[in-house]
Amino acid sequence: MKQPTRLTADDLHAMDKRYRAHFINSLAGFKSANLVGTADAEGNPNLAIVSSVIHLGANPPLMGMVTRPRTVERHSVENLLASGYYTLNQVNADIVEAAHQTSAKYPRGESEFAATGLTPLYSDLHPAPFVAESRLSVALKLREDKLIELNDTEFIIGEIIEVRLDGDAIHEDGFVDLEALGSVAISGLDGYHSTRRIARLPYAKPDRPLTSAKGSDRGL
Amino acid sequence: MKQPTRLTADDLHAMDKRYRAHFINSLAGFKSANLVGTADAEGNPNLAIVSSVIHLGANPPLMGMVTRPRTVERHSVENLLASGYYTLNQVNADIVEAAHQTSAKYPRGESEFAATGLTPLYSDLHPAPFVAESRLSVALKLREDKLIELNDTEFIIGEIIEVRLDGDAIHEDGFVDLEALGSVAISGLDGYHSTRRIARLPYAKPDRPLTSAKGSDRGL
Numbered sequence: 001m002k003q004p005t006r007l008t009a010d011d012l013h014a015m016d017k018r019y020r021a022h023f024i025n026s027l028a029g030f031k032s033a034n035l036v037g038t039a040d041a042e043g044n045p046n047l048a049i050v051s052s053v054i055h056l057g058a059n060p061p062l063m064g065m066v067t068r069p070r071t072v073e074r075h076s077v078e079n080l081l082a083s084g085y086y087t088l089n090q091v092n093a094d095i096v097e098a099a100h101q102t103s104a105k106y107p108r109g110e111s112e113f114a115a116t117g118l119t120p121l122y123s124d125l126h127p128a129p130f131v132a133e134s135r136l137s138v139a140l141k142l143r144e145d146k147l148i149e150l151n152d153t154e155f156i157i158g159e160i161i162e163v164r165l166d167g168d169a170i171h172e173d174g175f176v177d178l179e180a181l182g183s184v185a186i187s188g189l190d191g192y193h194s195t196r197r198i199a200r201l202p203y204a205k206p207d208r209p210l211t212s213a214k215g216s217d218r219g220l
Numbered sequence: 221m222k223q224p225t226r227l228t229a230d231d232l233h234a235m236d237k238r239y240r241a242h243f244i245n246s247l248a249g250f251k252s253a254n255l256v257g258t259a260d261a262e263g264n265p266n267l268a269i270v271s272s273v274i275h276l277g278a279n280p281p282l283m284g285m286v287t288r289p290r291t292v293e294r295h296s297v298e299n300l301l302a303s304g305y306y307t308l309n310q311v312n313a314d315i316v317e318a319a320h321q322t323s324a325k326y327p328r329g330e331s332e333f334a335a336t337g338l339t340p341l342y343s344d345l346h347p348a349p350f351v352a353e354s355r356l357s358v359a360l361k362l363r364e365d366k367l368i369e370l371n372d373t374e375f376i377i378g379e380i381i382e383v384r385l386d387g388d389a390i391h392e393d394g395f396v397d398l399e400a401l402g403s404v405a406i407s408g409l410d411g412y413h414s415t416r417r418i419a420r421l422p423y424a425k426p427d428r429p430l431t432s433a434k435g436s437d438r439g440l
Binding site for chain 2: 004005006007008009011012015016017018019020021022023024025026027028029030031032033034051052053054055056057058059060061062063064066088090093096097100101102103104105106107110115125135136138143144146148150151153155157159160161162163164165166167170171173174175176178179183184185187188189190191192193194195196197198199200201202203204205206208
C-alpha cells in the first residue's frame with residue numbers, strides 16, 4: 001500500500017485560505033445537493049444551493065442543515081426564520097448549472113428563480129416555493145435553530161410536512177432510488193457527481209459471515 | 221413532466237415503522253460513508269459506520285456528526301466522549317462489505333476490526349485508531365456534544381488534528397479527488413454508490429451568464 005501523505009493541525013493552519021476551503025470541504029466525503037426554497041413576507045421567492053443537509057430522524061421526520069455565518073446577507077435563512085417554512089429540492093443532473101448559479105450573491109429582492117430559469121411551484125400547505133424541475137422535494141416546518149458557537153454557523157432543524165417525488169422511484173420497502181431520479185452528489189466546494197449503485201446490503205448481524213453480504217445486491 | 225406523488229405529514233405518520241425508516245432516510249439525498257474509530261480506556265479499539273458526517277467549517281477545521289439516541293449501547297460515542305478523540309475513515313469500494321458489517325450489534329469488548337478483517341493503525345498524536353485500508357482518514361479532537369432534544373440524538377463536533385490521504389489525489393487548488401480514492405456515497409439505510417464526476421463549476425457570480433458554466437468543466 002502506498003504510504004499516505006500526513007498533515008497535522010499546523011499544516012492545515014499554514015494553508016492559504018482558499019486552498020484550505022477547498023481541501024477541508026473535501027474531507028467529509030460526498031454530500032447531498034439541495035436547493036432551499038423560501039419566500040419573504042411579501043411572497044418574493046428565494047433559492048439557494050446547500051450541501052449540508054442531513055437526515056436527523058425518521059419519527060418525527062427531521063432534517064438538519066448547516067448555514068454559514070451571518071457575516072454576509074443570508075436571504076434564505078432570514079426568510080425561513082421569519083416564515084417558519086422552507087423547501088429542500090434535490091438537484092438532478094439536468095439542473096446542475098442552474099442550481100450552482102444560485103450560489104451567486106444576487107441582491108435582496110432579485111429572485112434566483114428568475115435569474116436561473118428555474119420554476120417556482122406552490123403548495124396549499126405553506127408559503128415556501130418548491131422547484132418544479134426537482135424530482136424529489138420536501139417541505140419543512142422550522143423546529144429549531146441551534147447556534148454553533150465554535151464558528152458562528154447555525155444548525156437548522158425542520159420537520160417534513162410534505163414530500164413530492166416520482167412514485168415509481170419508491171421500492172417496496174420504502175427505499176427511494178435516487179439514481180432513478182437523477183440526483184447528484186457534491187464533493188468539496190464545486191464538484192458535482194452522478195452515481196452508480198454498487199449494492200444494497202442486508203441488515204448486519206454479528207453472526208452473519210461477511211462474505212454472505214456480497215451475494216445480497218438486490219440489483220434493483 | 222410527470223405528475224409527482226405527493227405525501228403529507230399524515231401519510232408519513234401512517235407508514236409502517238421500517239418502511240418509514242427506509243423512506244425518510246432516503247429523502248436527504250446522498251450521504252458520505254465513514255468509519256468512526258475509537259478506543260476505550262484500556263485501549264480496546266472500536267469501529268462503526270456512520271452516514272451523518274458533514275463539513276462544518278474550514279477555519280477552524282470542524283466536522284459534525286449525528287448519533288442515534290442512546291437507548292441502546294453506543295460504544296463509539298462512549299469512547300469518544302471519554303477519550304476526547306476519534307477518527308473518521310472514508311469507506312472505499314474495496315471495503316464496503318466490511319464497513320457495512322460494523323453496523324452489527326457486537327458485544328462490548330468485541331472489536332469490529334477483528335470481526336471484519338480491517339486493520340487498526342495508530343498515530344503518535346492521539347489514542348484513536350485509523351483504518352489502514354481507508355484511503356482518506358482524519359483524526360478529530362472532540363470540541364462539543366450538542367443534545368438535540370427533539371429526538372434525543374446528539375450532534376458531535378470535532379476539530380481536525382490529523383489528515384492521512386494519498387497526496388496524488390489533491391488538486392492544485394486544494395480540491396480532493398474523492399473518486400481517485402474510490403470513496404463511496406450512501407443512500408437510505410443500505411445503498412452504496414460509486415460516483416462519476418460531471419463537472420467542477422466556477423465560483424458563481426450574478427453577472428456571469430448561466431451558459432458559461434457549461435464550458436467550465438475542468439474535466440480532471
